[in-house]
Amino acid sequence: MADVVHLRKEDAAGLVLKERADAVLRLTLRNPPANVLSIALMEALASALDEAAADNSVHVVVLASTGNLFSAGHDLKEMTAHRSDADGGRAFFEKTMRLCADLMLKIASLPKPVIAEIDGLATAAGCQLVATADLAICTDTSTFCTPGVNIGLFCSTPMVAVTRAAHPKQAMEMLLTGETIDASTAKDFGLVNRIVPKQYLRQVVDKYASVIASKSPEAIRIGKAAYRAQAGLPLPEAYDKAVATMVENMLRDDAKEGIGAFLGKRMPEWKAD
Template identity: 85%
Template sequence: MADVVSFRKEERTGLVRAERSGPVLRLTLDNPPANVLSIALMEALGAALDAAAEDGTVRVVVVASTGNLFSAGHDLKEMTAHRADPDGGRAFFEKTMRMAADLMLKIAGLPQPVVAEIDGLATAAGCQLVASCDLAICTDTSTFCTPGVNIGLFCSTPMVAVTRAAHPKQAMEMLLTGETIDASTAKDFGLVNRIVPRQYLRQVIDKYASVIASKSPQALRIGKAAFRAQAGLPLPEAYDLAVATMVDNMLADDAKEGIGAFLGKRMPEWGK
């Protein structure tokens, strides 16, 4: 692993470039020109996320990409080549879609918050990847779409993530029309949190990630899991889960330390 700067380390694993800056792990899709989610790239990204989940020193994960496209989604050339298989491609299509779904579930279940950094087009499964992340920040020239209907293929798997990030009617608009929306519309729809000029994207992402990473790692893990779990529950059950979570959180070491530090007017010293 080669040093990039004194506190920053970077390594390339297959089609994903990993870079550490203190407690922040940056995973960059490096599959130009379109950063398609091929089998190989999804395997590499999944392995990097697995490693992050086991690393207690990682507090925030950023998912970025190289080039002018965030991700064009699945590798249609790779998939089309398997139409010549004896089963017409069914087994390979199932493998591709299952792997993508498992990757999105891995992001949702990751203990650490995951921030998408988007500069360029995020389409189909690339848009699904953005919607699956906990937070998303994009440049003012970024665009988003779920264009499957344009080629006779409804974006059913991207639909799952997009309908959980955007308002249902706005998500359906994207899915039915296949039209590309700009960054401002994506923010209105709920797909992204913030829009920044391209020249400031990395600066804003680094600041955003460092602020989150400065918080209690126990609270971040507990909070993300509870947020994801309560979102699909009826209101009474959601509150039942939240009450139990809050009680467990109050008993955690970081809560004792954080409250003690607040009352003692000092900076907290978080655990792992």
């Protein structure tokens, strides 16, 4: 992948920095000091993901952050301020949790892979963001937790993503104890794919993104959707879904080109989106 950045801009509030290099879009959270998922940040990130979904020249999205924390989750000060509302804050709490859930669903359904690049603490909804991403790569000093029980608030929405990424009993360990786990434990639990020294994080993530971006965007799009669809199905239905997907994939132009290139011992030329 070329090192030349073709695009570098931020949203109106400056909460999400967008950088584009070839087919990879990097979205960096910029809400210091803790990159909390405030209403404004979640709306800005959702908007950036919508743009990525609509841009066929984007093949991979990287989610990163600035500072020493990846994300401390929801903005508790913002939420607490609404306890004085007439309804005790119910409407605002519903808005916050629904917006966060919709953001996670947007990542899961995005027709391009999403890689989380973690350097620092990812807690509560920040950990949910990591667990929702398709791949996660972190530094060896990164830490993770779902600490809601420590403040009387079980991490129910982060639970949805964490229980789908980590092993069941280990997910429950995180949710019930609220304790922080280190990068090595997070990898053992299944929350992250790779652990790298801090100075190599960007380099390793860029390499992963570049490799994935070089593949057939059509195959990647079909594959991500099929993976998400079959994951919760009983085994027979999962195979039914996979068989139907493979047949449809075989009929697509990129499959014809890719197989032809393999048999012809040449590099494939993927169709323009």
